[in-house]
Amino acid sequence: xxxxxxxxxxxxxxxxxxxxxxxxxxxxxxxxxxxxxxxxxxxxxxxxxxxxxxxxxxxxxxxxxxxxxxxxxxxxxxxxxxxxxxxxxxxxxxxxxxxxxxxxxxxxxxxxxxxxxxxxxxxxxxxxxxxxxxxxxxxxxxxxxxxxxxxxxxxxxxxxxxxxxxxxxxxxxxxxxxxxxxxxxxxxxxxxxxxxxxxxxxxxxxxxxxxxxxxxxxxxxxxxx
Amino acid sequence: xxxxxxxxxxxxxxxxxxxxxxxxxxxxxxxxxxxxxxxxxxxxxxxxxxxxxxxxxxxxxxxxxxxxxxxxxxxxxxxxxxxxxxxxxxxxxxxxxxxxxxxxxxxxxxxxxxxxxxxxxxxxxxxxxxxxxxxxxxxxxxxxxxxxxxxxxxxxxxxxxxxxxxxxxxxxxxxxxxxxxxxxxxxxxxxxxxxxxxxxxxxxxxxxxxxxxxxxxxxxxxxxxxxxxxxxxxxxxxxxxxxxxxxxxxxxxxxxxxxxxxxxxxxxxxxxxxxxxxxxxxxxxxxxxxxxxxxxxxxxxx
Numbered sequence: 001x002x003x004x005x006x007x008x009x010x011x012x013x014x015x016x017x018x019x020x021x022x023x024x025x026x027x028x029x030x031x032x033x034x035x036x037x038x039x040x041x042x043x044x045x046x047x048x049x050x051x052x053x054x055x056x057x058x059x060x061x062x063x064x065x066x067x068x069x070x071x072x073x074x075x076x077x078x079x080x081x082x083x084x085x086x087x088x089x090x091x092x093x094x095x096x097x098x099x100x101x102x103x104x105x106x107x108x109x110x111x112x113x114x115x116x117x118x119x120x121x122x123x124x125x126x127x128x129x130x131x132x133x134x135x136x137x138x139x140x141x142x143x144x145x146x147x148x149x150x151x152x153x154x155x156x157x158x159x160x161x162x163x164x165x166x167x168x169x170x171x172x173x174x175x176x177x178x179x180x181x182x183x184x185x186x187x188x189x190x191x192x193x194x195x196x197x198x199x200x201x202x203x204x205x206x207x208x209x210x211x212x213x214x215x216x217x218x219x220x221x222x223x224x225x
Numbered sequence: 226x227x228x229x230x231x232x233x234x235x236x237x238x239x240x241x242x243x244x245x246x247x248x249x250x251x252x253x254x255x256x257x258x259x260x261x262x263x264x265x266x267x268x269x270x271x272x273x274x275x276x277x278x279x280x281x282x283x284x285x286x287x288x289x290x291x292x293x294x295x296x297x298x299x300x301x302x303x304x305x306x307x308x309x310x311x312x313x314x315x316x317x318x319x320x321x322x323x324x325x326x327x328x329x330x331x332x333x334x335x336x337x338x339x340x341x342x343x344x345x346x347x348x349x350x351x352x353x354x355x356x357x358x359x360x361x362x363x364x365x366x367x368x369x370x371x372x373x374x375x376x377x378x379x380x381x382x383x384x385x386x387x388x389x390x391x392x393x394x395x396x397x398x399x400x401x402x403x404x405x406x407x408x409x410x411x412x413x414x415x416x417x418x419x420x421x422x423x424x425x426x427x428x429x430x431x432x433x434x435x436x437x438x439x440x441x442x443x444x445x446x447x448x449x450x451x452x453x454x455x456x457x458x459x460x461x462x463x464x465x466x467x468x469x470x471x472x473x474x475x476x477x478x479x480x481x482x483x484x485x486x487x488x489x490x491x492x493x494x495x496x497x498x499x500x501x502x503x504x505x506x507x508x509x510x511x512x513x514x515x516x517x518x519x520x521x522x523x524x525x526x527x
Contacts, residue, residue, distance in 0.1 A: 050439070050527050071443050073527070078441035088436050092249040104247070105442035149440070 007056035018216045029183045031199045032192040034213035040192040081150025083160035087142045089134035096130040099149045124148045140171030157188040180205050233512050236453045248450045258422045259462030265415045266466030270500045276404030278490045283397035290390040296356040300380035308378040321365035328355045416514040423518040448519035459511030463504040
């Protein structure tokens with residue numbers, strides 16, 4: 001699904017990431033860890049094509065991201081659900097409208113899929129917040145709403161960047177449970193986090209692999225986790 | 226180009242409430258865009274009126290003056306009749322001349338009335354006799370005619386109006402070109418102002434655009450949300466400006482012989498329908514200006 005072959009990313013003349021090799025198979029569950037500033041977010045951005053590699057190759061759905069047109073990038077992003085740490089909602093739209101945004105931009109009739117939307121709101125425990133505005137939600141509710149938006153198009157891959165960074169442990173576990181459920185439904189999951197407790201808990205529930213960024217390179221984390 | 230044309234009509238006539246909602250309301254810049262479009266449409270209507278009026282003027286002057294000429298006879302009292310007859314005889318036998326007649330004293334008095342008043346003692350003044358010449362389509366050979374007249378009637382001067390017809394028509398034509406150029410400048414200024422407003426809106430909504438791209442929106446979808454907004458604002462503003470300007474033009478004094486050019490500044494007949502195109506042209510300008518600005522901004526994003 002996602003393949004990085006000797007990929008690198010430089011900015012302002014300095015290497016941020018170098019010699020990245022990674023292959024995310026369909027249905028796999030990966031954690032990406034590393035200290036703050038190590039380049040976790042940069043790696044995720046390479047995976048969802050917000051950044052292009054300065055060297056090497058990034059393949060997405062068997063296509064080189066460099067050779068994709070802007071429209072192809074947009075179409076491929078519909079197959080990826082992204083959960084940001086800051087959620088990135090449009091504050092002038094209510095929660096239901098934010099969650100339905102991927103449907104709107106892809107030309108699907110959100111009205112016709114209202115049943116699915118209600119079901120999704122129920123799944124993430126936000127049934128009573130459909131008409132709330134994003135600033136009215138708590139941190140955990142925002143993360144769950146962001147997850148609902150990420151999965152509404154039934155994407156093949158879900159990429160989450162520090163999804164539990166701003167929420168309490170109880171809420172983090174709830175979110176993790178949802179992600180594990182999605183993985184069991186066959187979705188490929190890639191989560192960037194520095195929360196080792198979350199990774200240990202996930203490993204007890206699913207066969208997650210842990211990747212670590214060390215010295216600008218990507219490596220498989222061992223049994224120390 | 227066809228896709229863009231289809232997109233323009235879709236922007237004007239097909240509502241897309243959800244796409245419209247993804248861009249937050251932009252407050253006072255919306256009013257500024259509408260006001261600018263309205264003001265520009267107001268000026269464009271006047272420029273159009275000027276262009277049409279000067280066009281009419283140029284046509285009228287060239288039509289009125291092109292087929293007429295004058296022979297002026299200045300001769301001592303005893304010779305005036307003889308020279309007049311000689312001139313008429315020459316004119317009758319000159320190819321290119323349809324008719325010629327001596328203006329009566331009353332007609333000459335009427336011509337001089339604007340300068341000397343109604344009680345002009347024409348017989349007491351040494352005023353030359355005027356012969357009105359109507360040319361046919363071919364017209365006479367002016368130089369040849371002048372030579373024949375100087376031989377037959379030494380006091381006769383042939384004036385084919387060329388020397389004062391040309392500058393008048395040239396002036397009117399230049400004025401029409403200037404009015405047309407003003408309309409072009411107004412359109413370009415509208416485009417520039419709407420581009421600035423669109424760029425400001427695009428910058429202010431950089432986060433919205435980023436989120437839309439990340440959830441899989443194509444550039445067309447994002448651009449359409451902005452283009453539709455600015456196109457509709459320009460259309461509404463220009464419609465108001467056009468209506469107000471047309472009312473102002475209709476309140477100008479009616480065209481009268483005495484007033485000449487100034488009182489003829491307005492629309493006549495079907496020309497009244499022409500300003501109605503201005504709101505649509507304004508919308509078209511806004512459509513292209515915003516579309517170009519939006520795609521330029523979007524190309525800078527991944």
